[in-house]
Amino acid sequence: MRSLFNRPELGAACGVVAIWSFFSLYAGGSGFLSWAGSATYLEIASELGILAAAVSLLMIAGEFDLSVGSMIAASGMTISLFCERLGWSIWGGIAVAMALSLGVGFANGLVVVRTRLPSFIVTLGSLFILSGGTIGMTRLVTGRTQVGGLHQALHYGSAEAIFASRLGGFSVSVLWWMGITVLATWVLLRTRFGNWIFGAGGAPDAARNLGVPVPKVKIALFMTTSFCACLVATFQAVKFTGADVLRGTGKELEAILAAVLGGTLLTGGHGSVVGAAFGALIFGMVQQGIVFAGVDSDWYKVFLGAMLIVAVLVNTYVRGRMVEARR
Amino acid sequence: MSEAVREPPLLEVEGLARSFGKVSAMEDVSMSVRAGEVMCVLGDNGAGKSTLIKTLSGVHLPDRGRMLISGEEVRLKSPREARARGIATVYQDLAMVPMLSIVRNFFMGAEPMKGFGPFRRFDLAAADAIVRAELDKMGIHVRDTSEAVGTLSGGERQSIAIARAVYFGARVLILDEPTSALGVKQAGIVLRYVAQARARGCGVILVTHNPHHAWLIGDRFTILNRGRSQGTFSKEQITREELIQRMAGGRELEELTHELGELTRGDKRLAASRE
Secondary structure (H helix, E strand, C coil): CHHHHHCCCHHHHHHHHHHHHHHHHHHHHHHHCCHHHHHHHHHHHHHHHHHHHHHHHHHHCCCCCCCHHHHHHHHHHHHHHHHHHHCCEHHHHHHHHHHHHHHHHHHHHHHHHHHCCCHHHHHHHHHHHHHHHHHHHHHHHHCCCEECCHHHCECHHHHHHHHCCEECCEECHHHHHHHHHHHHHHHHHHCHHHHHHHHHHHCHHHHHHCCCCHHHHHHHHHHHHHHHHHHHHHHHHHHCCCEECCCCCCHHHHHHHHHHHCCCCCCCCCCCHHHHHHHHHHHHHHHHHHHHCCCCHHHHHHHHHHHHHHHHHHHHHHHHHHHHCCC | CHHHHCCCCCEEEEEEEEEECCEEEEEEEEEEECCCCEEEEEECCCCCHHHHHHHHCCCCCCCEEEEEECCEECCCCCHHHHHHCCEEEECCCCCCCCCCEHHHHHCCCCCCEECCHHHCEECHHHHHHHHHHHHHHCCCCCCCCCCEHHHCCHHHHHHHHHHHHHHCCCCEEEEECCCCCCCHHHHHHHHHHHHHHHHCCCEEEEEECCHHHHHHHCCEEEEEECCEEEEEEEHHHCCHHHHHHHHCCCHHHHHHHHHHHHHHHHHHHHHHHHC
């Protein structure tokens, strides 16, 4: 019973049930409970959830990545430009974007572990560099800020089947999200690397003294968040058959919000990928539920912000109990 | 000449020196530890204790000096290498992640694995069984090994850290100020486990600035002052008072005692004149 109460994702699980019940009550009749309605919020949740899974791992290891939002723009634009301008196969474009994202993640991680600067600052820098670089490069090459026509790219059909098809009305990204959440949870809780993630975030000096390669763990996780951003960009580029330099703006903060809603500690050493998935689900349900409830969608952020603060208060209380419990 | 017949010490250092930039942290440190003994390294703040620990545990390489493990000269390039050679260090900050369970902390950096290829994974069930058995052997009682380490008292955490080091084949156990942050009762618990580790044949190097705790458990004492070792004494060769004196650098302590005495006399005189 105690161990159940101490699980980081418990609060978020209760949140999911509460939010779902709330909107079922107030917006159930207007489409929240419908097949299509569920598919909409699950699609929103799935893309954020993929980011949040990686971001929560990184946060458990004690670091932030603010560059994931602009990485989405950069990756989407890379795919589109390679296909539209150079006539590459879409798979070639995706491969280049993935290599780019891994490179950016590696650079983020390397700068953080070498300089020991806060990752908040380092990745804030890469946020601006990537976002500025994407706009600059796109305008230089095309003179516009949007590039479309991806559906004419070579092998678009196969990419669409994998990244943008629908199964029974649901976006295939939901499957990806579930797969990635299960995989990340398994890595975190059942592998040696997962234990090192906890160590790197909870007591980095101690972990290093015990032989945990903390810098490598962190660099790998920065590469993972960046790669997941690229994956989300791929979903969007294929789905919208093009890219926009502003796509992904603000996603870095939404992913942190989802992770924190899910019980991940801002200072590292504690958290859950399943919790982050619940956090993303809450995000999707609120964003879409408010529309169904007939409230202007401009207001959903107010609701989310308030939830975030409540979630952090609850989590802090539970953790306090967990560590102080016996003295 | 019994010294010559005995096996070489588990760990021995001679003339170790290490500086950081222009600051010399350790100038000439020699000491050794044998199996089944507690060697206390005593020194005030800035005497070079932590530099010595970090050198012994492979964090720093010494600039000068020799280091021998069972008579064989070595250069430890990493903590991992030190651990592989049986030198385990329990740091003051306990080397534990507070929000993580006892089991996960116990095996941090050395997780038992099962499965093959991509399915290789942390064998939590085996880890749990080992932790229970090991804590039992050391006489440490915890309610639940999946409990977060943060719920334990300081003494319990130290004891678990010691049990962990012993389990991972530590032949030399280096303890960095194991009692400094603890109350009398908690310190007692930790010293008991130090004695347990010694009884199991470990050579224990206990680094501390507390001569009272050292006196309780130590077999031999090496005193450090300003980066130099000031000699090694066995328990028969030295009294507790001498130990304290030498640690504080003898004369300085005498001067301080004298000064404080003057102050007290001055106060008395003042009080008398007021009456």
